[in-house]
Amino acid sequence: MNLDAETIQKSLLLGRWDSSLSSETNPVASLAKAVVDGDFRTVLTSSYAQEMFKANPQASVDQTCTDLFSWHLPSVMDEQERELVQLILAVSCLHAFVQVNWTGPDLNFKPSDVISFPLDQSPITEQALTAKAIAELAYGGEPAYHLAKFPILFRFAQIILGLPYVHIKYAPWWKLRVTIVHEHLLDEPAPLSPDVPEFLKPLIGSTTSDPDLTGRLLLERGLLEHVFSHDKAAAEFFVHAARATGLRYELTGALGRRTKFQKNDLSQLVLLAESRKGDDSTVQHGPTHEVNDLHTAVDGGNSRKLPETLALNDDTLLEQTEFTSTFAATGQSTLSHLDPSSQPPLHPLDQCILLSLCLNVRNTSPSHGLTTEQMSPYVTRVISHPQNWSVHTMALLLRSRLEASRTRTVERSTLQLQALIDQMPTADSELAERLLYFHSIPLPSKWEMERELALRFLSLGVVRSALEIFERLEMWEEVVKCWQSMERNDKAIAIVCDLLEGRKEEADSVIAKGKDISTSRRTSMDTVREAKLWCLLGDLEPDKAVEHYEHAWKLSKETSGRAMRSLGAHYFSRGEFGDAIACLQRAVAINPLMSRTWFVLGCAYIRLEDWEGGRDAFSRCVAIDDEDAESWNNLATTYLRLDEAGKATHYGPPRKDGTQTDKAITFTNKTLAFRALKQGLKHSYDNWRMWSNYMIVAVDVGELSEACRAQARIVEERADKVGVESVDEQVLERLVNAVTQASDDPDHAVTAERQRDTTGDVRSPNEGRGLVGTVLDLLERTILPRVSSPRIFRTYARLLTWQSRWEDALNAHLNAYRCGPAGTFEKGETDIEKWHEAVTDVGEMVDILINFGPRVEGSNWRHQGRSILRTFIGRSRDFEDEPEWSRLSEMLDWLRNEE
Template sequence: MSLSPVEIALLTGRWGQIPAPLSPATVLAHAIVQCRFRDALTSPAARAIIVPGTGPTLADAFRIADGETEEDDLARVALAGACLQAFVQANWTGPDLDIAPLDLLAAAPGAWTAESLHAAAVAELASGGEPAYHLAAAPAFLRLAQLLIARPAPSCASAPWWALRIATVHLRVLDEPVGTAEDFRTPLMKLAESLDGKPALAGRLHLELGLREHALGQDRLAGEDFVRAARATGLRYALTGALGRRTKFQQRDLSQLVLLAESRLPLDEDDDDDTPPAGLPAAEEPAPASIPETLALNDDTLLEQTAFTASGPSAQGALAHLDPAAPPPLHTLDQCILLALCLNVRNTQPAHGLTAEQMMPYIDRVLAHPRAWPVHTTALLLRARLEATRTRTVERSALQLQALVDQMHAADAPAADRLRMASALPLPSRWEMEQELARRLMSIGVVKSALEVFVRLELWADAVQCYAALDAPAQGIALVRDLLAGRRAEADAVVARARPAGASAKQDAAREAKLWCLLGDLDAPDAAAHYTKAWEVSAHTSGRAMRALGGLHFARGEWADATRCLRAAVAINPLVVRAWFILGCACMRAEEWVGGRDAFARCVALDEEDAESWNNLASMYLRMGARKAVGAADDDDDDDEKEKTTAPAEEYDDLTGTGAVPFENKLLAFRALQRGLRSAYENWRMWANFAVVALDVGELAEAARAVGRVVEQTEGKAGVDVDVLDRLVDAVARGEPAPEPTDAAAPADPSDTTVAAATGLEGQDPNAGPALEKALFALFDRVLLPRVASPRVFHAYARLLVHARRWADALKAHLDAYRAGPAAALQRGDHPDGAAWADAVREVTEVVDVLAVLGPRVDGSRWRAQGRSVVRVFMARMRDAMEGADGWTELERLAEEMKAEEE
C-alpha cells in the first residue's frame, strides 16, 4: 500500500497540486494542512466521526463513529493528525489556538466543563506510573488523537506514521519516558519500502523513527536511523578541518573543525505551493516569513563565527569542491538530519570538551542558512546549551534562551510554518524551555528568580532543589506536605473538581504518588513509609515509588526486599537502566545468579555502552553452574546506590578450575567482557578479568594482550597476574622446541615483526605455536620487562627463552630473577625468620643449579665464577646473623663444589 497525495500533504504540511474530484475528506484535509483547526474539527465531516457523549472517560465524551469506506478511514486519520497538531501548536510552537477541546462537545452542553475535561485528559495520559505534565495546554486534544488513531484504518497507509507521531509526543509529556509494547518499526519499514522515488518522505520517516528512539534513550538505534535518513535524502556530509581564525587577534591561520555538507534534494521543494484546486477556499494571506532572532556574541576577543581562508578544506572526494567560507544552502529536511546527527554525537560520546567541539560545526552549518522557524529555533537552542559552559559565551547563552522562550508566545510566524517540520526535530515544549531557562538561572546563582519560575510551572521537585540551594530545606518539605494535605492547591485548571463544599482538593493518583516520592527523597528517616504510601496511592502503578524503595532496601543490605521492589519497578517501566542495574546488584548479593544475569542482560540491551553491566554480566555467567559460589563483587562503593561492582580478577580464582563452570558459560563471559571493553578500554580491572576468562576459553593471544593492557594502564603498579603468565608460557613450552641455532646465524628473535612476516607467522593459529610465542616475546620485551621487576616474571621469561634455545638470554633472565628476589635483597645485619631464610637458601641453590645447566651452553660463559660469586657474596652478608643456622652447611658445600670445579 502506498501513500495517496492527500496523505502526503497531511504528513508534510504542503498541499501541492492535488487534482479534483473534491470529497469531504479532501476538503477536511486541506483545512488541516492550512492549520485551520477550528474549521476542520467543527466541520460536518468531523462531527460525523467525533460524536459528543456523556460518561466518566474521554472515550465516552468523544465517541468515535465507525466507518467502512476509504473516505472514512482517511477522514479519521486526518482528524487524528489535526488533534495532534493542535496540541503541538498549543504547547510547542505557538501561536495560541483559536479552539478549545470543549468546543467539540457543543452538542452535549453541561456534560463536561473545561476543567473536568482537562483533568480527565491529564489522568488518562498517565502511563506506566508516570504522570503527564498537568499544566499542558489542551491535553484533551492529544487524548482524542490517541482515540482516533486507535481505530483500524486498513485503507490508509499513513495511519502507522501518525501513530508514531502521537506516541512520540505522548512520551514527551510524561515525567519519564515509558516504553510500550506497540511495534511501530515493522509497519513503517514496510511503508518505507514503498517510498522509492520519494527521497524526502523516506528520509523524514527514518528521521522521525530515530527521534522516538532518542526520546527513549536508545542512542544506537537512533543513530542508525539518522544515518538511514541521510542516505535516503542523499545528504553528503563530512566533519573535517580547514584553515581559519576564531579570534580577532589571531595572526596566523590554524586548522579549525568544519562540517561540509551538500544536499541532493531540490531546494525548491521548500517553497510553498499551496494554491488550492477549484472548489477549495484559498488560505488567508500569510504573515511574512520570520525566524527567531539570532543574538550577536559581542565579545572583544572571539569572532562571531570562524573565519575560514580561501585555501579550502582538507576533505577529499565528493565534498572537496565545497568552500567552508561560503557553504551552499541546504534543504530544510537535511538541516533537520544534521541537528539529529549532532544529538547523536552528544549521546554516544563521553562528556568532555571534545564533544562540544564536535557538535558545534553541525549547528553552525544549519545556522548559516536560516530556512524554517522550527529548524532555526532548535539550532539556536542547541547552540545556547553548548555555550553555557564557556565564560565568553555564557551571557549570550542565557539571553538567547530567554529570547527563545519569549518568541514561543509571539505570533511572528504563521502556525503552518511553525508546525511543518516540528515532528522532525527534538524541539522542547514551552514548559521544558522555561524549565531549562530556570535551571540556567539557578546554575549562575539567580536562585530566587528560578524558584519563581518553578513555582509558576508547578515543578515541585525543582522548587525543592531551589529551597535547598537557599539553605532552607525545611521550606521544601513544608511545601510538599502542604500540597499533599490540600493546604496549598495547584492550578485551578488541574485540581478543580465538582465536589461538596469544604472538601479539600486532591491531586490525581499519579500526581499524588509523585509528591509522596518527593517527600520520601526529602525526609530520610521516614523515607520507606513515604515510598510505601506512594505505592498504595498509585494503586500499585508508581514505578518511581518501587525504584526508590528498592534502592533504599539495597542501601540497607536487605537484598530480598530490594529484589522484590525492583522487579515490580521494572515490570512497570522496563526502560530505566538504573533500576535494572541495581536489581542485578541485589541479585548478585543474594547469590541469585540467574536473576542477576537477566537484569544485567537487560541493562546492556538498553545501553550497549554500559561497560560495568557487561562486566557484571560476565561475572554472572561465571557463577552460574559453579560448584562453589563466591562473594559478589568488591565492596568499595557500598554507600552509593548504583554501586561499582567491577570484580577484581582474583574473584574468578574459584570459578576457573577444571570443571568448576560449564565451558559455555565461560565463553559467554568472554564475549560479554570483550564487548564491554569496547566502551571501557582504559579500565584495567576489566582487562584483568578478561585475561583470566580468555585463558580459560583458550583465547591465549587475547589473554596475553589483556595482561599487557593491565601493566600499560597502571604502569606496573597493579602488578602482573603471574598465574596467567605462567600458563601462557606453559602453552608455548609444551610445544616443539625451536631448532638449535647454527654458528653461521644468530637465533631469530620471534618478537621481531619482520622475522615473523618472513617466516609466515601471520597465517598460523594465534593461540598456539610460533604465533603465540611471538606475541609472548612482544609482551615481555615491550611491556613487562621495562615496567615490572618481579622474580616470577623473570622466571617465566627465562622458560620462554629456554624453549627458544636462546641460552645466553635465558641465563641472564634467571640471574635477573635472583637479583629481584628476597635473597639478593637481604643485607648485612638482617635477621630473617626461618621461612624467609629457607627461601633465600633455596633461591641461591636454584640459581647455582641453573648456572650449571645453562652455563655450558653459552660460549665464553664464566658460569662457575658467577656461581661461586653468588654463594660467596650471600654468605658474606649473612655470616654474622645466620652462621650455623639450618641451610648454612648447604651453602658451604656449594661454595666448596664451585671452587673445586673452577680449579
C-alpha cells in the first residue's frame, strides 16, 4: 500500500488536508482525513481502534490503563503503516479530549463506544475509567483537575504516543503538544519529564524546509516555556517564530484620536504588521489551497460565525483609535508604506505569534517586556481582521484581561469574558476550524475560563457570584478564600471537613463512581486531591496545622509537594528553621519549579547562617524567575558571606563605609555579589535599599562609576524624606579620593573597562580624570540641589581644588561654613562644646580664605574674613572668659593689620 506518510503527518500537524493526497482508496489516509475534518467518532470506532482499545481478557479495575488494553494493531501491517495508524488514533483521542474540554462543542460519542470488551467479560464503567485516568494524570505531586470530561481519552493519547516510533518523524511534536495540554490539566505546573528535552531534539532540524512548520514549532516551544513562566525564553521563541514565517511587525506612533471629544490629534501607539506575500501579492502561508481558504475568510468573513465582539459603549472613549494620518512615524522602516487605519489582513498563524507576544499581562515596566499599553495595539491588530474562531477568541480574551483594571472598560471586560464562556458549547463554527490553531495559542480550558470569570467577580467585590462559580467547579481552595473574605472562617472549615468526611459529595459522577469501585480503591485514586484538602484544613486551623500537613504527607505516600510547602512555611513562621529546611527540601525535590518555595528555603538557610545552602537556593530562585529582584539581593548577601573555597564563613556584612569586616571575603565573591545586585536592580529600580547595597559593594570591587550611579538613585528616592541621610558621606569621600589621588599617567589605569578621551589617552572610568565627570555630575546635578551638609560641601571643595577651580572651591568652603556649627551658632547659645567646635570652624575658614583668597581674581578675602570673625564674636560674647577667646581676637587683629 503506497502511503505518503510525511505529507499525511504534515496535514495532521497543520490541521489542513493536503489536496494532493487521495483518501478514497486508502483506508489509513481516509482515517487521517477524518481526524483533520474533526470526525473523531469515525476514527475511534474504526476497526483499527477496536484492535487498539481491546481490553485484556484479565482486565480489571485494579489495573492501570497501560495494562488494561492491548495497545496492538494487526501484525500483518507494515511497520510504517502501523506507526502511522497509531499516530492517527493518538491525535484523534487528543483532539476529542480538547474538543470537549477546550473548544467545544460536546462530543457525539462516549468513551464506552471506543473500548471493546470480550463478550464474557464485564465492561468497566466510564466513571471507573474517569477516576482511573484522573489518578494517573496526577504528576509531580500536583493533582489533575478532577472534573475534566473524558480524561481517559487523553490518557489513551499519552499511552499511544509513548509507544516506539521509528518511521514517524513528527511523533515527538505530538508528544510536545500532549505535554503542554497535560501541564494545563494540573493545579500547578510540574517539572517536565526528563525525556521531554530528548524527544524535542529531533524536531529542530526536521522543519527547516517549510517556514510554516518551523514557525509553528518555534511558537509551540515558546508556549511550553510560557507554561513555566520562563517569559524571556518564551519571548525569544516567539520572535524566532515571526522570523520563520516572514512576519514583519513594528510598534510605532501615528497621529490619531482616542476619545470622542478630543480636538487635537496626538501621537497614538499603533502596530504595523504584514504577513509575507506570495507571487500574487496576497497573504500566503503554506500550499496554494490555503490562500483560497484565506480569501474566503477575508472576503466572506461576515458569513462565518465568529465569537461575539462586544461594543464598548462608553460616553468618552472611542471603540478604537481613529488615526487621522496615513503615515506612521517609522523613519526608515520597511513598513512605512502601511496605512495605520487600513492595514492588510494577517495570516492566522501570524496572528497567533502577535498574541503570544502579549501573554505576560502582569508586566508593569518596559524592563519586563511589553507593558499593558504596548500590548493593546498588538491585540487590536489581530481583532481588526477576524480569521479564525479560536484565534479570535484568544484575542478577545487578551483584550478582556487588558481592560480588566480600567474603570471605563471593566464592564465590557467582564461581559466579554462571560460571552466567550457562553459560546463554548455552541456549534456556531466548524470543529476543524476551532482546532486548526489550537496548539498555536494558549487558549484556557472551559474551567479555567470560568475560574477567571469568578476571579474577575471577586476583584469587583461580587463575592457571592464568584462563590457560586467556584462551588460548581469544585475549586475548594477558592471557595475557602471567598468565605474567608466574608469573615466566615467557620463556614470554610465546615466545607472542608464535610468533604473529607464524605458528608458533601463533590459531583454526581463521584456518587456514581462509588457504586462501581470499592472504598479502598476509590480512596487510593483520590489521595492526591484528598491530601490537598487536608493541607487546606491545616491552613484554616493553625493550632492543628502540623497534624493536618503531616497527615496529608502520609496520605499521599510522600508525594504531596503542597503538604511539605505548607509545613515548611509553618515552621519558618515560628522560627523553627531547621525543621523548615527539612520540609522545604522535600517540597522542591517533588516540584523544583516553585520559586517561592526556593525563596523561603533560602531565607531559612540565611537565618541559620548556612550561606552555601542559601546561595544554592537563591540561585535556583533567579534561574526560575530572573526578574525576582529580592532573590538577586539575597543571593548577593550569601556571596558576601562565603570564602574563596565557597564554604560558609561567619564574617559580618560590609560596613557603611564600604570596607569589609573581615578580609577573608574574597574579591571573586564580592564581584559575584556585585553582578547579582546589578541584575536585581533591573527589576527593582525604585528599591533604595538594593541601591544602597549595590553602592557599598561597587565601592568594594572598584566599580566607582557604578557607585556614583547608585548614590544618585538613593538621593533621588530618599532626599525629600530624610534629607542628608540619603547621602553616604564616607562613600562620597572615597569617590573624591579616587579622583584626586589617582595618577594622571594613563599606564596606571588598572581596570579592564577603559575609555579614551579626545586626546587619545586611555583613562579608567573608575579613577582620576576618567571618573571626575561622573562625580561632579553626582554632586552638582543630584546631591547639592537637594541636600547639603558641611561634610558634603568640603568634599565638593576638595574636588574643585584638585581642578584648580579656586573661586568655586572657596565658595564651597564658605557654604560648608554657613551650614556648620559656626554658621548656625545663635546668640545666647550656652553649649560650651558647640562653641569650641564653632571656634575651630572659624579658624579653619580664615585659613582657607588666607590660602585661596589671593588665587581668586578680584576677591576681597580679608573683608570676608573680618566679617566672619566679627559676626561670630558678636554672637558669642557670653564666652569671653574662655581661653580660646583670645585666638579670635588675634585672628581679627591680623586681618586688620594685613590690609
